[in-house]
Amino acid sequence: MSDTVALVTGATRGIGRQVAADLAARGFTVVVSGRDAAAALATAAELSDRGEVRALGLGLDVADVRAVAAVPAAVRDVTGRLDVLVNNAAAFVDWTEVASAADLDVAREVMDTNLFGAWRMVQALLPMLRESPHPRVVNVSSGGGSHGDEQFGLTRRGGAAASYGISKAALNALTATLAAELPGTGVLVNAVCPGLTATWPGAEQMGARPVEEGAASVVAAVVLPDGGPSGAFLRDGHPIPW
Numbered sequence: 486m487s488d489t490v491a492l493v494t495g496a497t498r499g500i501g502r503q504v505a506a507d508l509a510a511r512g513f514t515v516v517v518s519g520r521d522a523a524a525a526l527a528t529a530a531e532l533s534d535r536g537e538v539r540a541l542g543l544g545l546d547v548a549d550v551r552a553v554a555a556v557p558a559a560v561r562d563v564t565g566r567l568d569v570l571v572n573n574a575a576a577f578v579d580w581t582e583v584a585s586a587a588d589l590d591v592a593r594e595v596m597d598t599n600l601f602g603a604w605r606m607v608q609a610l611l612p613m614l615r616e617s618p619h620p621r622v623v624n625v626s627s628g629g630g631s632h633g634d635e636q637f638g639l640t641r642r643g644g645a646a647a648s649y650g651i652s653k654a655a656l657n658a659l660t661a662t663l664a665a666e667l668p669g670t671g672v673l674v675n676a677v678c679p680g681l682t683a684t685w686p687g688a689e690q691m692g693a694r695p696v697e698e699g700a701a702s703v704v705a706a707v708v709l710p711d712g713g714p715s716g717a718f719l720r721d722g723h724p725i726p727w
């Protein structure tokens with residue numbers, strides 16, 4: 486995997502940062518992107534210092550159309566190629582937000598990151614990914630955007646965190662639709678739920694698992710073998726209900 490290049494969005498903290506670290510540890514060259522360019526550079530430098538790996542920092546707000554349009558040239562300049570796109574960046578409002586009262590300007594911002602951010606990243610980078618012998622797109626989604634999650638599913642939380650759940654349901658739909666467009670191309674496109682993961686204060690008290698475990702769920706979809714599942718919704722490498 487030493488000449489394999491992965492770009493991770495929202496990689497300066499939380500699950501995205503751990504995914505970047507795990508991929509670097511596996512020998513990937515990792516483009517660590519984040520809204521805060523200085524933090525992305527610092528994270529990349531830290532990962533590079535850990536071993537014989539290459540990690541590169543890139544300032545990137547996935548809701549910024551121009552910034553995303555500039556990504557392919559920036560990646561090609563530095564690494565010459567891209568094999569893996571991990572759409573990890575996400576926005577969340579709060580647990581009091583319900584659909585009937587949601588501020589639609591805020592909801593639109595959530596969609597612009599969680600759905601359109603991932604979508605525009607795919608549109609920008611698919612031409613480069615198609616050049617890869619083992620292209621992978623991993624959309625980091627959530628059971629909160631499904632009907633199958635017994636605890637956090639769309640109909641299981643009394644309408645709470647409405648725009649987040651709706652955006653992840655739409656991201657799941659994007660995943661399935663893209664995969665249906667790309668059979669036979671070698672591009673595997675999957676949605677992954679990392680599971681409830683301790684990335685905010687108090688999460689552990691809610692039963693969240695360590696960030697290493699949530700990130701491992703994402704990495705499992707990155708390292709799928711050729712001919713592996715595409716258009717699936719996965720947690721820890723196993724299909725979960727949409």
Ligand SMILES: NC(=O)c1ccc[n+]([C@@H]2O[C@H](COP(=O)([O-])OP(=O)(O)OC[C@H]3O[C@@H](n4cnc5c(N)ncnc54)[C@H](OP(=O)(O)O)[C@@H]3O)[C@@H](O)[C@H]2O)c1
Pocket residue numbers: 494495496497498499500501519520521545546547548549572573574575576598602625626627628678679680681682683684693
């Ligand atoms: N933690 C969980 O329990 C859990 C459960 C299910 C699914 N997930 C999913 O897993 C992924 C990572 O979650 P997390 O808990 O690590 O989240 P987090 O700690 O809130 O981190 C989110 C990351 O996304 C970045 N981001 C937000 N808007 C962005 C934008 N417009 N452009 C680029 N980056 C942006 C943030 O950057 P800033 O630092 O600049 O804000 C941050 O780095 C998300 O997709 C989330 O929905 C998490």
